Structure formats: C-alpha cells, structure tokens
Amino acid sequence: MTDNRLKRVLVVDDEPEIVDALRAYLEREGFEVSVAGTLAAALETFRRVEPDLMLLDITLPDGSGLDILRATQSDGRRTPAIMLTARAEEVDRIVGLELGADDYVTKPFSPREVVARVRAVMRRAEVAAGAPRRAGNAIVIKDLEVDVDAHEVRVSGRDAGVTATEFRILRVLAENPGQAFSRAALLDALHDDGSIFERTLDRHINNLRKKIEPDPENPEYLYTVYGVGYKMRARER
Amino acid sequence: MNAELLRALDLATARDWAGAKAALLHVDDPVATRLAGVIADLDHRDEARRRSTADLRHEIGNALTIVQANLEGVIDGVLEPTKERLAGMRDALAAAGAALENFGRS
Numbered sequence: 001m002t003d004n005r006l007k008r009v010l011v012v013d014d015e016p017e018i019v020d021a022l023r024a025y026l027e028r029e030g031f032e033v034s035v036a037g038t039l040a041a042a043l044e045t046f047r048r049v050e051p052d053l054m055l056l057d058i059t060l061p062d063g064s065g066l067d068i069l070r071a072t073q074s075d076g077r078r079t080p081a082i083m084l085t086a087r088a089e090e091v092d093r094i095v096g097l098e099l100g101a102d103d104y105v106t107k108p109f110s111p112r113e114v115v116a117r118v119r120a121v122m123r124r125a126e127v128a129a130g131a132p133r134r135a136g137n138a139i140v141i142k143d144l145e146v147d148v149d150a151h152e153v154r155v156s157g158r159d160a161g162v163t164a165t166e167f168r169i170l171r172v173l174a175e176n177p178g179q180a181f182s183r184a185a186l187l188d189a190l191h192d193d194g195s196i197f198e199r200t201l202d203r204h205i206n207n208l209r210k211k212i213e214p215d216p217e218n219p220e221y222l223y224t225v226y227g228v229g230y231k232m233r234a235r236e237r
Numbered sequence: 238m239n240a241e242l243l244r245a246l247d248l249a250t251a252r253d254w255a256g257a258k259a260a261l262l263h264v265d266d267p268v269a270t271r272l273a274g275v276i277a278d279l280d281h282r283d284e285a286r287r288r289s290t291a292d293l294r295h296e297i298g299n300a301l302t303i304v305q306a307n308l309e310g311v312i313d314g315v316l317e318p319t320k321e322r323l324a325g326m327r328d329a330l331a332a333a334g335a336a337l338e339n340f341g342r343s
Contacts, residue, residue: 015302018306024316086302087291
C-alpha cells in the first residue's frame with residue numbers, strides 16, 4: 001500500500017542561518033525536518049528519527065558530513081544523501097561515488113534548488129525501492145500509465161479504452177506492484193458492492209490483457225499467480 | 238646534467254612534486270640534493286596555498302549562502318524579515334570580508 005506519512009529530512013549544517021532557511025523551505029514543501037549542527041548530534045538524531053533523506057554539510061565542528069555518511073551506511077541501511085559543500089576539491093570524491101552520496105550542491109546555493117534536488121533524489125530512491133512511480137497523479141509502470149485523475153489507462157501514451165470496472169481493478173493492482181491478490185482479496189480491495197463476482201473477475205482480467213498487453217498470451221503487466229490470483233509486475237530495481 | 242635531474246625538473250614544472258621527489262631519490266649528487274630541498278619547499282608552500290584557498294572558499298561560500306538563502310526566503314515569504322535575520326546576514330558578510338583580508342595578507 002502507498003506510504004502516506006510525511007517524508008523526513010535530516011539537515012546537518014553548523015550555520016544556524018542556513019539551517020533555518022532550508023528548514024523553512026522544506027517544511028513549506030511538506031517535509032518533516034530535523035536538524036543538527038554537529039556530527040555527534042547528527043548521528044543521535046539519525047537513530048531517533050530514521051530520516052528518508054539527509055542533507056549533509058561536509059565541514060562540521062567535530063568532524064565531517066562524510067563521516068555521517070559512512071557511519072549511517074555501515075548500519076546496513078542505505079539512506080539517500082545530498083552533500084552540501086563550499087569546497088570544490090571535495091566534489092570529485094562525492095561525484096565519483098566513492099562515498100555513496102546521491103548528489104551534491106555547492107555553496108552558495110539557492111534553497112529552492114536544494115528542495116528540487118531533494119525531490120529528485122527521493123523520487124529516484126522510491127523508484128529504486130520498487131514503489132510505484134507517480135507522474136502527476138498517474139501510476140507509471142514501464143509503458144503503462146494509470147491516470148487516476150483522468151480515469152484513463154494509457155499504453156505508450158495511447159488510450160487503452162478500459163471500462164470503469166477494468167480501471168478500478170487495474171488501479172488496485174498498479175498501486176501495489178508485485179503484490180499477489182487472491183480473487184477475494186482483490187474484490188475486497190475494490191470495495192465491491194457485489195457487481196463483480198470472482199468468476200467475472202477473470203473475464204475482466206482477460207479483457208484488460210487484450211487492451212494493455214503487447215501479447216495477451218504472454219503478459220508483461222498482469223500476471224496470473226497460480227493457485228492464488230493476480231498481480232501487477234514489480235517495478236525494476 | 239643527467240637524465241634524472243632533467244626529469245625531476247620537468248615534473249616539478251608540472252607541479253608533480255611527488256614524482257619529482259621520486260625521480261631524485263636515488264641520485265647521489267649535490268645538485269640533486271639541493272634540488273630535492275627546493276622541491277620539498279615548493280610542495281609545502283603549494284599545499285599551504287591550497288589549504289588557505291579552500292578555507293577562503295569555505296568562508297565565502299557559507300557567507301554567500303546565508304545571505305542568498307535568507308534573502309530568497311524573505312522575498313518568497315518563507316522567512317520573516319526580522320532585525321536578527323538582517324544582523325545575521327551582515328555578520329556573515331563581515332566574516333567573509335575578514336577572511337578575504339587575511340587571505341591577502343598570508
């Protein structure tokens with residue numbers, strides 16, 4: 001199911017005026033923000049809040065943002081990180097992926113630019129983690145788009161012409177890629193009023209395959225899980 | 238002048254201090270010894286210059302970030318234009334100015 005909690009960002013910089021500005025912009029964009037001004041405080045805050053992304057200044061009074069990156073990655077959990085640096089000589093190491101940062105921003109920077117980078121890195125991390133990618137309010141899986149606002153399904157940009165019932169079925173499966181649904185569970189997730197029966201569900205799936213699959217006999221999107229029901233293909237990792 | 242000395246001079250001209258030192262390592266010659274000393278001194282000065290340039294860049298980068306981020310924040314209506322905020326920007330610029338002045342003297 002989709003994760004609706006606020007995304008948490010940990011901002012680490014020893015300049016309070018920079019931290020204040022970044023916090024204000026990130027909170028305005030709907031992020032939950034924690035801040036730290038030292039390496040020690042950053043590690044403590046990291047353990048407490050388990051952020052979805054870190055913004056790390058490289059030069060800190062008691063160490064380096066790179067130390068935070070190393071310490072948090074060695075826990076076996078990979079938290080996306082964007083490095084903040086005024087030191088051009090550090091950029092090659094960061095970009096060279098030697099340290100595993102996802103991106104960097106050089107000082108002086110615009111907070112709007114930082115927010116844009118945060119969104120981009122989070123989007124990449126979600127895709128990598130197998131979460132359904134959303135373009136506007138459309139769920140995108142390979143060439144398939146389930147546009148929730150327009151109530152439309154497109155394949156390679158072309159309207160697939162699905163019915164209202166087919167759309168509802170596809171939406172539930174697309175919002176949970178890789179998750180197998182029994183016929184009963186799928187009907188339950190559809191909050192069905194009794195208009196769809198388990199046996200007619202199979203017919204809807206067959207019709208959907210004809211409309212969205214390049215080869216309905218060898219589905220690329222809607223898989224049959226034998227003995228269970230159906231599932232949407234998982235996103236590539 | 239032997240080949241090692243010429244090679245060391247070429248490497249030093251290219252600021253490859255480690256290479257120049259290595260080229261002179263096994264040369265038993267008073268000129269080579271003097272040259273190795275000069276190269277070590279140049280290496281030391283080059284490193285000090287690199288460090289102080291990086292420090293200056295850090296100071297000015299931070300100061301400009303404070304000013305840019307706070308001004309943008311006020312313009313965008315994300316931050317309040319308080320007296321404290323203005324004073325913080327002024328102090329950041331003063332710190333950058335002092336760093337620049339020290340750099341010119343070093």
